[in-house]
Amino acid sequence: MTASALYKQILRKQSFLCVGLDSDQRQLPACVANEAEPLWAFNKAIVDATAACAVAYKPNTAFYEAAGSAGWQQLEKTVRYIRRQHPDVFIIADAKRGDIGNTSRRYAEAFFETLDVDAVTLSPYMGRDTVQPFLEYPGKWAALLALTSNASATDFETLPVNGGGTIYETVLQKSKEWGTVDNMMYVVGATQAAMLTAIRKIVPQHFFLVPGVGAQGGSLEEVARYGMNDQCGLLVNISRDILFGDSSDSFAVAAAAKAKEWQRKMSLLMVNLRACYQSKIH
């Protein structure tokens, strides 16, 4: 999918919502917990309930690997289901992979051929050759970690490097030359929204995948104010707030309502910001 195709979907749905399928087996509602494939049963219900409001889904591999190969199977089923039912939706495997070149090639195959998602989150630590194989698949994306939403982001990411800037800024500066706005996006945590202005100066046109809004305390309004560009440029991920707001038999109805609530907020922010942007350029 190109950046402009993603933007078109955002305009059509008036939403830049990414639903994080962090389907934690220990938190599933009782009505699906006893299914033979509980992660899959839960995901199917969540996808059916939220697809009208979501432009992307982001399963985090940790929650599937915790259930072993049976979990991986349910991840495969989930991706196939989204592909079949909602072929225009963008699917991101939140896997945070990263390895030397020939091994990264196998990861790219795992995610872009075998599993067939649109994007994979990657760690930049080992440098360019860990990312390059993912950029060789037309229409597929690398979502590179830049500034994350966790407290320990200050351990390394925000350290100043000799010659100016922090480690995460150096990651942005270097890596923006590796791909294009059609095959690279960046993970930028919402808990760091104030830093988005400076980040937008380095990568004005790239999409940002933004975790940390909702349960982690980041503000959607701030993310939109500081991070949105003229093609929206944002995929804001919400997981727990949509997935685990209601543990009764009506969990999917509650998830649909939550997703709709986020979509409405996003729609309003898009109107305001597009108007603001239009007034600036005319």
Add this chain to the structure above:
Amino acid sequence: MTASALYKQILRKQSFLCVGLDSDQRQLPACVANEAEPLWAFNKAIVDATAACAVAYKPNTAFYEAAGSAGWQQLEKTVRYIRRQHPDVFIIADAKRGDIGNTSRRYAEAFFETLDVDAVTLSPYMGRDTVQPFLEYPGKWAALLALTSNASATDFETLPVNGGGTIYETVLQKSKEWGTVDNMMYVVGATQAAMLTAIRKIVPQHFFLVPGVGAQGGSLEEVARYGMNDQCGLLVNISRDILFGDSSDSFAVAAAAKAKEWQRKMSLLMVNLRACYQSKIH
């Protein structure tokens, strides 16, 4: 497993060989390629052929994920087999994971409970809370990326940080406080052997997991000269040279011979270096 139990095994086998189970489906010998579970058939033969000379096995998850859930199943079978047949052997999942705290907890569960390996390789980029959950399992280890063996290691790992040292040295300095020599080791690439002296000054007692010897061109002798400590402190990983030296029906016999060859070299290096160390302290 404690560091001293690992050292005892190293002394007993006169070897610090870790066999990297980078079982690339495209490179398997014809005689196993058509098996229903080719990765498992290959791994079983390799483990049987090399266990006398190896103290550790390191399957890299990329090669299993490339085959989807069926690949993950064969990884599970491989780990169970090693556990049953060679209960003293150390098993490292080379997964290079790393995520925020609650997600890392699920990765720790995936690798230490569901899959049941002894160690997992982790990326330090997101900081301490990505590593912490792995340190809470008695007898299990986090193997943290420090300086890797790929060419792009110079993109970020070796950049100088304000206040002194490089990024990878900062990773070593900070992270050595997070765990102990019994639950943390470091990935240090053999292609950077000359840097091992400086690295040993920062973390004199920790085990190093050393990739890059063999096919990637690193020198075993240099790794031993600059990296060995009084408890050996090294697990040197060899993958392709042992796995794919012979693609005939006799691949396992060839792998056994190669493993024996590496073990002999290691045994010699241990004798020399132990003698040298003994003469220094007496």
